[in-house]
Amino acid sequence: MEYQSNNTTLQSDDTVSTTVIDWDEFRKHAKVGDTIRESSRTLRIYDKAYELTASGQHFVVHIYAQ
Incomplete structure (x- = not known):
């Protein structure tokens, strides 16, 4: 899974799926x-x-992480 901290909207296309979640999740x-x-x-x-x-x-x- 990939996490992006600079993204505020959910996006999805054929190759990449981005999910925005809070730190607890x-x-x-x-x-x-x-x-x-x-x-x-x-x-x-x-x-x-x-x-x-x-x-x-x-x-x-x-x-x-590094």
């Missing part, structure tokens, strides 16, 4: 190998890790 759906395109750079997600909070009732999702 991004953390849920992002997968290793996905591409993040910004106006000045393109990043690829290389790791995704889950960490429990100190209370043990919630978790934090870490997304690593």
Whole structure:
């Protein structure tokens, strides 16, 4: 999947499909190998890790990209 942070409208054509989502949804759906395109750079997600909070009732999702 490809994410574009500089796009505010949904677009689709024969070869590229762009989806605009909020950060919470991004953390849920992002997968290793996905591409993040910004106006000045393109990043690829290389790791995704889950960490429990100190209370043990919630978790934090870490997304690593370069």
